[in-house]
Every structure is written in structure tokens, then in C-alpha cells.
Amino acid sequence: MPETKTIEIKEDIIVDQKDIAGKVNKILSDKKIYAVNVMGGAGSGKTSTIIEIIKTLRERNIHVAVIEGDLESDIDTKTLQKLGVEAYQINTFGNCHLNAVMIETILNKLSMTEKSVLFIENIGNLVCPVEFDIGEHLRILITSITDGSDKPYKYPYAYQKTNAVILNKYDLKDHIDFDSSFYDKGIKAINCVAPLFRLSCRTKDGIKEMTDWFIDKFTIFLNSK
Amino acid sequence: MPETKTIEIKEDIIVDQKDIAGKVNKILSDKKIYAVNVMGGAGSGKTSTIIEIIKTLRERNIHVAVIEGDLESDIDTKTLQKLGVEAYQINTFGNCHLNAVMIETILNKLSMTEKSVLFIENIGNLVCPVEFDIGEHLRILITSITDGSDKPYKYPYAYQKTNAVILNKYDLKDHIDFDSSFYDKGIKAINCVAPLFRLSCRTKDGIKEMTDWFIDKFTIFLNSK
Numbered sequence A, B: 001m002p003e004t005k006t007i008e009i010k011e012d013i014i015v016d017q018k019d020i021a022g023k024v025n026k027i028l029s030d031k032k033i034y035a036v037n038v039m040g041g042a043g044s045g046k047t048s049t050i051i052e053i054i055k056t057l058r059e060r061n062i063h064v065a066v067i068e069g070d071l072e073s074d075i076d077t078k079t080l081q082k083l084g085v086e087a088y089q090i091n092t093f094g095n096c097h098l099n100a101v102m103i104e105t106i107l108n109k110l111s112m113t114e115k116s117v118l119f120i121e122n123i124g125n126l127v128c129p130v131e132f133d134i135g136e137h138l139r140i141l142i143t144s145i146t147d148g149s150d151k152p153y154k155y156p157y158a159y160q161k162t163n164a165v166i167l168n169k170y171d172l173k174d175h176i177d178f179d180s181s182f183y184d185k186g187i188k189a190i191n192c193v194a195p196l197f198r199l200s201c202r203t204k205d206g207i208k209e210m211t212d213w214f215i216d217k218f219t220i221f222l223n224s225k
Helices: A017-030 A046-059 A075-082 A100-107 A156-160 A170-175 A180-190 A207-224 B017-030 B046-059 B075-082 B100-107 B156-160 B170-175 B180-190 B207-224
Strands: A004-008 A033-040 A064-070 A086-091 A116-121 A138-144 A164-168 A196-198 B004-008 B033-040 B064-070 B086-091 B116-121 B138-144 B164-168 B196-198
Touching: A017 A033, A017 A100, A033 A046, A033 A207, A046 A064, A046 A075, A046 A116, A046 A138, A046 A164, A046 A207, A064 A075, A064 A100, A075 A086, A086 A100, A156 A180, A164 A207, A170 B170, A196 A207, B017 B033, B017 B100, B033 B046, B033 B207, B046 B064, B046 B075, B046 B116, B046 B138, B046 B164, B046 B207, B064 B075, B064 B100, B075 B086, B086 B100, B156 B180, B164 B207, B196 B207
Parallel strands: A033 A116, A033 A138, A064 A086, A064 A116, A138 A164, A164 A196, B033 B116, B033 B138, B064 B086, B064 B116, B138 B164, B164 B196
Antiparallel strands: A004 B004
């Protein structure tokens, strides 16, 4: 028989992340702010993709804010601020994903303009962020063609739990070995709904198809509220 | 005053990972098996780097075994087995890192040849695996030039807790924007000891410098036992 120990549980510090995510989602939904959780491995091009979408949103006078998640540094936040984008930094100092509580703490800093878009760039990690709802309306997974065509098989959860897959750095396709049909087959086997956009944030090839899709999703969101 | 609850703690399921890591390290050390924890983001080229080192070890008739860590799939294990390498698969099904208990369970399957090398390829993730000692003697961090020059600043822990940094896919340097001095400066600021190897597993440029270094480290290990 194992020893019985007594532990004091302080109920008030037990946070239900799902409840907080629901609360964040409701606050943003009520304001018609479209929250987009941008996930992907380190260096896949999350910030670059966000910047490309922002360019399109600006042409339509749609306000944008960005929350940048990083273990350390504020490199991307500064890049965005230099472009005149409302951007906030969350540093997790080792924590491998953003959570809804972190997002909630930023909400009162946001300008909260109605009918706007809030990008939340998660920690660069194809594994952990996938499991955490942070109050978003849409998920985008950014991947890089240089990471190889076997990624959907090795990291299926990330590909499964997204509304779209972006295959970035497509301009490098002639300089690497990448089996497109193997990659496509891997995604289709686990997510037959999410569109796949092959593009290059560097050369801008393929950007328009992706931003058109994004505008459609945002329009549907606004019309549903 | 918070409510007091009683919880039964079964001592036998509380595993001290550090103790197990120490145990694994001792078993391998006693057999003069050099355990190498290979870390890096998804698609950085961990398996490709291991294969390049194996080629050099084989020329010296040094036996090698590999433990492959993946969320799912056994693609890399099959690749290694086709090359005649003793390889074992650990699937974590969502868990973001390997731990010492997982390694311990494989030990009795290993051929355990004396004066050999055991590569342990961790889950593709620049964040979580860094925190866990799995009984290794050496850590190698594999990074890709296509991930950008800001990575040491954004993921400092991975660069800090490694014995060497490999900058893979260096053959693509003329096709991308990569600030070498910014990257080098970032590493030197947090890890002035680990050598940096710029190489390409695809073209084989730079491989020899890295494998020479590895052989030196392995020789020092054998002579210290």
C-alpha cells in the first residue's frame, strides 16, 4: 500500500486554459476582431507571411495588430513596428508554446479596432503549440520546402489541426531534393480540407492566391457575426 | 483558506529522470559506448548528418547504433536500416522530446559492442529536447542556413547547451539572404566553446572538418575511460 500524503490545492491558481481561450475568443468575436494563430517551425517564415498578408489588408484599410511569441528577443516585433504595425512581444523564456492566459494579458493593450485582424505568431515549434487553443478563429501552418517532403508524416498533428498549409521558400525548389507528390499525399491523408499554398515570401510568387484566400476567410468571419 | 484534498501518491511511478539519465550514462560509459544526443529543428538534417559521420566511423571499423525519435513514422529508421545500420525507433505520439526512460527501454535491445557510438536523434524541435539529459556524452545541434541568421537570438538555449553547432544546407547560401556575421556573433555571445561547422550534407562540402572533429572527441572519450 503506498504512503498517503496530504497536499494543499489552492483552487484559485488552477487555471483552466480552455475557459480562458473561450473568453479571449468571445471578447475578440464581439469586437469582430479576427484572431489568427500562425504556427510553424523555427525559420519557416511566419513573420514574412504575416507581413505579406498585412500588405493586402492595408490596401483595403483593414487595421492589423500582431502579437509576437518568442522564447527570447524582440527582433520580429521591431521589424513589424518599423513597418508601422501595432505589435506586441511575448517572451516565454523557455516555454515552448503560447497559451490563452498570455494572450489575455495583452488584450487590454490592443487598440481593439472593430473589423480588424489580430495575428498571433506562436513559438517556432512544430510540436507543442498545436495542442493549445489560444482563442483563435483561424490557424495557419507555415512550412518550408527546405525542410523536406516527409514532414507531414513525422509531424502529423501540426498538419491535421490547421485551416491552411503554406509551403514557403518555393523559389528554392530547383536547388533541393523535394518530392512534391509524397508531400501532398502526406497532407491529404490527414487533412483533406486545408488548402495548400506553394509560395515564396522572398520572390512573392504565389502570394496572391494565399492572400485572396485569407480575405475570403476574413469576409466570411465578418458576415457570420 | 483553500479546501484541503487528499491525494494518493504512488511512489513507484514517480520517476526521477535525472537519476535514470545518470544510470543510462553509466551503463554506456562502462561499455565505452559514446552516446551522442543529436538535436535540431524539423528538417534541419539530423539523420543526414548522422549518416555522414557513420560513413567515417565505418572506414575505421567502429560499430554504430542509432535510436531515432519521432512523433510518428519510422522513415529515418528504415533509411538507416537499408544502409545496414543497427537502428531502433521510438515514437512519442505527440511528446515533444525524448527522455532517459525511453532510452533505458532500448538499451537491452542494443548490440552493446564495446568502443562503439550510439547516436540518439531527438524529436525535431529547437525548444523542448534541450532541457532533458538522456544520458549522453556529447550534444550536437543541427541547424539549417535556410532558417535564417536570427536563430541564436531567438532560441538561445539550444545554442547554449551544445558541444557543436552544425550549419547545414550551406550549398544554398547564394540563393538566400543570410547574414553570417550576425549569426556567428549570436552564437559567440552565448557559447564561445562550441565549434561551428558550415557544411552541406547534399554536396558533402565541409563534411570532413566536422567528422575529423567528431573522431577527435570520440578518441578523447575512449582514452578517458
